[in-house]
Amino acid sequence: MIDHQLKTIDVDYRDIDKWLNLQPVRATLLSAGTFQRYFEEKQKEGADLAHLKPPHMNASDAAIQRLLQLSHNTVGKV
Numbered sequence: 001m002i003d004h005q006l007k008t009i010d011v012d013y014r015d016i017d018k019w020l021n022l023q024p025v026r027a028t029l030l031s032a033g034t035f036q037r038y039f040e041e042k043q044k045e046g047a048d049l050a051h052l053k054p055p056h057m058n059a060s061d062a063a064i065q066r067l068l069q070l071s072h073n074t075v076g077k078v
Contacts, residue, residue, distance in 0.1 A: 002027055030071040037070045 003025045007014045017023055059067075 028068065030067060034067055034071040038067055041066075041070070 003023060006025065013024075
C-alpha cells in the first residue's frame, strides 16, 4: 500500500522498480513490545548501550529474522 501511494504521488518513484529491478519499500507490522523484547535480549547479551536499538532501515537479515521471531512468539499474548 505504501509503495502504491508513493507511485501515485512521485513521478520519479513510479519507475524505480523498473530501474533497479526491485520493490524498494517493504513494511512488516510487528506485535506490540517486539522492540522492547529485542532491547532486553541484546542487553542480556552484554551489548553496548549505543548498540541496543535495532536498525530501522536496511537492517541486517539476522536482525530482521530475530525481530520477526520475537513478534511471532508473542502473537495473541497480552
